[in-house]
Structures are given as structure tokens and as C-alpha cells.
Amino acid sequence: MSSTTTTTSDTELIVSWHEMSLQINCYFSIFLFVFGIIGNILNIFVLLQKSLRLNPCAWLFLISSFANIIVILSGLSTRIISNWTIDLTDTIGWLCRFRVFILYTSRTIATWLILLASIDRWLLSSLNAHYRKFSTLKEVQRGTILIMIFSIITYLPIFYCYEANLINTPLKCYSKTILCRIFIDQSYICVTILFPLILMFLFGFMTMSNVRKSKYRVQSPLLSRINCHDHRQRHFKLIDRHLLIMLLVQISFLALLTLPQAIQQIYSTITRNQIKTSLHIQIENSIYSFVILLTYLASGIPFYIYTLCGGCVFQEAFFILMRRIKRIIICQQK
Template identity: 50%
Template sequence: MSNVSNTNLAETLDLISIQFNRYFSIFIFLFGTIGNLLNCLVLSRPSLRSNPCTFYFLISSIANIISIIFGLTSRILSGWHMDLTNTNAFLCKFRAFIMLVSRSIAFWLIAFATIDRWLSSCIEYQRRQYSSLKNAQQGTIYVVILSSIFYFQVLYCYDANMSLAPLRCYGKTIMCRLVTDLTYALVTILCPLLVMFIFGLLTISNIRQMHSMTSSQSKLIDVNENNKKTLKSTNPLRGRRKRIDRYLRHVLFVQIIFLTILTIPQVIEKLYTTLTMNQMKSSLNLAIEEFIYNIVLLLTYLASGMPFYIYTLSGGNTFRNALMNLFRIDYRHTLLRTDLKLKAIENTSK
């Protein structure tokens, strides 16, 4: 009787996994692709793109689009048993390599953005000088090269038609799975999150120091009324840059929290699956592991698709104003093109 109930539960979990791959994957695909495309359009505007932290966000959004397209397309097709990466070795290797490299790039660029926010908040002028667009561009190149090197072994390790694995396209040996999973857990997830956490705390410490210095300066201004006008900053450009910096710090911290919540479960699941792959498991245990794998995998794609919504909802008016200006400009251009076409038609008729 228990064997029958276990079989029924395993079949139910398999059915739920298929439904998740079919429909929730489509939702995340649309949700993430549209959001990251809007991110690219907004962050590439002249008012934002000169900021090095914004540049990291922009390239990270491009990497997220690549990760979602290459990763979720196969998940959606697998819901209808049409995923060619399950049976074609070349497509399996290529898809895994691009997806893992792009996700690593996206995570490390957010980590670099955290370092940039720390540099820009430092009291020392020499450290603030390192927060520049040139350094951000060079850092991005290093991240792309190193991420490709770390996952180059995927082109050998991954293979199609794998049995006794969470996916048909997976590592073909125990050593391959262990190396790939440890690389993903440490290089792509844990190390960037640790960097984000450390430099996030250092940034908060710098902000507190700056606030204490500002309060002491305001006391000096109150004592010496004659110097009040000269010490008070009235530069509107500087004030605008400070608002952008505050906005970037806020959305960065919110993004770090969501990245941690949505990606750590997959790290735990991957390590558990790899370390216990030689143990004898029942069909129910395998179904439970596959079900959990599908859920935590989709959570990581959700993390890749949500930056735009974090920037819009938690970043104050800076990002929202840039987004509205983008739509206004597109609307004006549409009206202008329409007017030109109408004038051309009128001239032709005359």
C-alpha cells in the first residue's frame, strides 16, 4: 500500500514540475526579458550612463537577458518534451556554457557595483578617484574573461542524454559535476554575495562617517554666521549627483537582499545532489529532488529578471523619472514621424 502511495506521490510531483516548467517559466521569461530590456533603455540614457555604478547595472542587465534566453528557453520547451539540449550534445554544452558564464558576469558586476559605491562614499579623495567609468569598463572586461575561463570546463563536462541526474543535459561524471557545482556555488554565487555583503557594510560605515562630519560642519556654520553662505553648497549639478548616488546605494542594497534569498537555495540543493549522487535512492526521493531542483532553478531566473522592478519600486524618483522621460521622448518621435509622413503625402498630392 505504501509503495502505491509513494508511486502516486512521485507521479504527482513530476506532473507539478512539468506544469511549472511550462507556465511559470513563460511568466519569468516575459517578466525578466521585458524588465531587463527596459533597464538597458533607461540606464543607457545620458543622465545615468556616465555613472560607473550605472554602467555595471547596464551590462549586468544585458548578461541577465542572455542568461534568461539561453536558460529558460530550454526549460519551457522541456515542459512539452521538445528540448533539443536533452539529446544534442553540442547544444547541451553551448547552452550550459553561455548560461553559466552570463549568470556569473551578472553577479560579479553587481559585486563590482557594491565596491564602486564603497569607493564613491570614501572620505579619502584618492579612493574616490578609483570610482570612474574607465575603471568600470576595464573591470567588466576582466569579469567576462575570467568567467569564461572558469566555466570553460563545461564544454567537456556537460553531455546530453544523462540518466540519474536532475536534467538530461548535465555533468557526465562525478568529478565533472563536483567541479561544476563547486564553481557555480563558490565563484558565481557565494563569493560575489560575500563581496556584496562586506563592501555593503563598509559603505554604510562610510555614510555614517560622512553624516557625522556633516553634522560637525553644520555646528561650525552655526558658530560662524559670516561663513555660512560660503560653506553651504549651492551647486545644482553636485546635488543631482548626490541624489543619484543615494538612489544607486539604496537599490543596490535591496537587490543584494533579493539575490541572496533567491539563489542560496540552489547552491544548497546542487551541493546536496552532487554529494549524494552515489547513494541508492527510491523513485520518490528522486522525484522530490527533481521537484526541488526545478523550483530553486526557477527562483534563480526570477532573481535575474527582477532588477528593473527593484529599481522602479525602491529607487525613488530617479529611475522612474528617467523611465517616464524615455516614453515621452519615444512618443514625441512617433508624433514627429507621423507629421513628416503626412506632410510628405500632402506635398505628393499637390
């Protein structure tokens, strides 16, 4: 009698967890899709403004916004579709592999571009003039090409490892063998999450150290003269300072929203050989689904971070964009 009661209780809990997971996956996915696409599109238009587009760090933010749009489209669109109809990426092998490859590659590109931005801020803040010379648009463009090539090569094994219509896996489109699962999951954890985050925080601390040291440098009296050149220098320094703040806040949110997936995947790998109940598996799958959604929040949130933390520089560019859009709408209505 007790065994029957326990089994019935577990079944009810499994159904509850499954229903809750479906509801979160449905409505939160739609919210993140709209929230992320609008935010990244606005980001692109704002960062294309004349006052920002030639700045190396702003240029990296711009390209990462394109990468984030690809992440959201390739990842969330199929999740939303699966709530109403069959998700073809779960049933067609080549489509499954192509979608995961695009998703992982674009997410890695977006993350490493933020790392490159943190390196650029460190170079620019350095007291060594030789290092500061590397903080140029040309250098970050070269770095972006290398990051794209590196990301593509890293996830080419997906075309061998992933398969559709799998059972007893967190997703139907997943790694087909244990070795593939360990390799792809650990590559993702290290290359896309842990390694770049560690370097981001390292260069972030080094940049703040450079900024503190620069305050104690002796300034020549000639540099205190107010002229047109000095005004332009102060304007560019203001942009650089706000870009640094935006970068540091984004790195913090990136860590907060992506580390749970890394922790979950490490736990899943460690406990893969343990015998688990149906309830335990359902809970793990629900948690896995939720932490994945958090990574899409990381891809959609940059614009809102920049707006709140970008100071007058980003906000002014945003308001200029809004005024231009307003003028275009008024002209079309006439």
C-alpha cells in the first residue's frame, strides 16, 4: 500500500514538473524572443551612430549584437514553435545538427567578442603607450575574424555527434553517444562559458587597476589648456569611460546567467552513470530547460544594460535615433 502511494505521488510530481516546465518554456521563451530581438536591433541602430561606430569597443558591441540575434533566432524560435506543432529540428538529423552548430558558434562568437572588448579596454587604459597603440578598429576587426574562425572549428564535431529523434536525453536533438556528449558539453562549458569569463574578469580587474594608476600620473601644465583639441579628447575619454562601465556590468550579468548552465552540465556529466528515478530525471530535465533559457536572457539583455549603465553617451545616441525615427514617421504620414 505504501509502495503504491509512493508511486502515485511520484507520478503526480512528475506530471507537475512536466507541466510547469512546459508553461515556463512556452511563455518565458516568447518573452525572451521579443525582449531580445527588439533589444539587439535597437543596439545595432544606436551603435551605428556616428559618435560610437568608430570606437573599437562599441564596434565589438555592435557585432556581438548581430551574433546575439542569431543566437535567439536559432535557439528560441524552435522552442516556441514546438509548443504548437512538431519541431523539425527534433526529427530531421541534418536540420538538428545545423541548428545546434549555428547556435553554439554564434553564442561563442558573441561571448568572445565581449572578451575582446575587455582586452581592448585594458590596452587603452594601459600606462604603456606601446600597448595603447593596439586599441584600434583595425586590430579588433582582425580579432573578430580570428574569433569567428576559432568558433567554427571548435564546433565542427557537432555534425558528427548530434542526432535527432533521441530518447532518454534532455532534448530529442542531442549528442548520440556518451563520448560525444562529454566532448561537446565540456567544450561548450570551457570554450563558451568558463574560459572567456575568467579572462573577462582578469582583464576587467587589470583595467580598473590601470584606471586607478592613471589618476596619479603627473599632468603637464600644457595639457590643462582648454581648446578644441582638449574638448575632443575629453569627449572621447567620456565615451571610453562609459563603455568600460557598460562592459563590466555586462560581464557580471553574463556570468550570472550562463554559469548555471555550466554547473548543471558538469553535474549531469559527473552523475551520468548513477541510477536515477523517473522523478529525478524529470526534475533534472526541467532545470536543464530553465538554465538554457537564462542563457538566452544573457543574449537579449545587453541593450538594457547599455541604456541604464551607458550614461549620457549611449543614452544621447539612443535619443538621437528615436528623434530620427520620429521624423521619418512624421514625414511618411504627410
